[in-house]
Amino acid sequence: MFLYICFMEQTKSIYSPYLSVDCVVFGFDGELIRVLLIKRKQAGQEVFALPGDLLDLSESLDETAVRVLNDLTGLNNIYLEQFGTFGDVDRISNPIDIEWLSTIRERPEERVITTAYFSLIKIEDFELKPNSFAEQVLWQPIEQKKQLAFDHNKIANTAWSILQYKIRNEPIVAFNLLPKKFTLRQLQGLYESIVGSELDKRNFRKRIQGKKFVSPLEEFEEGVAHKPARYYSFDEEIYKREFEKGQWFLF
């Protein structure tokens, strides 16, 4: 046993920290953007974390991401995009995290480098099912900050910035979150959720009305207490033609 520990030490201390994958899944509930968290099974502590776990040597990183997310949350068939690898030497330093790791892993203080993936889905399209070491799975509104395990706040914040950048440069990402027919109120709500502040309604509508790929329909909301709003639709073909042409020379 002594030899065993000894050699592990020697092998691992050269080049090989543990490797894990963490997933930042954003979901749109029709009003707000939320982030998917798990609550860990940890006696006497309420600890929330991104869904993540160690790589298996037989898997590619992409395969690990799919497996781990499904194992912990039940989510399946969603598009996951890698966005960064977090390799600070002191990622695992919080005693609560080490205590938890000691219940599931031989060397809980061992360094772990994690590759992170993100996704953006419509919440209503998927069902959650906590499993493995996840006691609970929840959609946390992103404006309600929560202290997360390890460096998961940093990872989630990085994913959020990247998502904002992406939506700014490829608005189609936002339109894909809306139903086929949507009101301008819904569209504005989505953008406000992404920007994180209220937008001026008049300005917003003026900008939209200048866009050929957002078309007014001859259909209106039904059975609402307020004045029924007009529905709009997003035309992906026009978008591609208008938005992507000449992208080289945005400046």
Added chain:
Amino acid sequence: MFLYICFMEQTKSIYSPYLSVDCVVFGFDGELIRVLLIKRKQAGQEVFALPGDLLDLSESLDETAVRVLNDLTGLNNIYLEQFGTFGDVDRISNPIDIEWLSTIRERPEERVITTAYFSLIKIEDFELKPNSFAEQVLWQPIEQKKQLAFDHNKIANTAWSILQYKIRNEPIVAFNLLPKKFTLRQLQGLYESIVGSELDKRNFRKRIQGKKFVSPLEEFEEGVAHKPARYYSFDEEIYKREFEKGQWFLF
């Protein structure tokens, strides 16, 4: 010895492939974009690769990138940005690569996951100095394809796509490669090098002239055989005001 191998196997087969860092450094020579390659010290074979090496357990990934690039090429003080981690199970399968690894590493067939960084610099600002296992360091024009070691072609191509995306969405990245005073021919040459094809001169100039952050100067080329071209300058403040305002609503 038997025990030793045995235990290494056990430890490493669970969760810990080797970890490395590879750097894709693009350089602009005033006319072309090039990529920085090393030629490996390998008997009887001429093998080119991206500068990269294994992580040391005391380092963060960012620190590894800085050290490895400097060790192999002499480059220092350049901004490196992480862009992806490559974790396919069969990354190391080419016999030439395994043969080379067997001269520098105990378990040459061991799986390696690599985190990749990119950078974009002006070639004239830096001096190269091959070192460590690099026999030579060179700036390879990116349109001249070269077969690289491991999955380095895939890594370099990914970096190139990301760079193109970045320049498309943040033209300041391109302007930073030019001298303070530049001609429209230089600017067009840079963009052609990025797009990978010739651009229509009239159209290009028309677009530029509509941009407030590119200002014509009352200075002209001197001592040239052709008609001296006018110099232009890039105004970062106007750029930031014009280009970054309202980015939320590009659509």
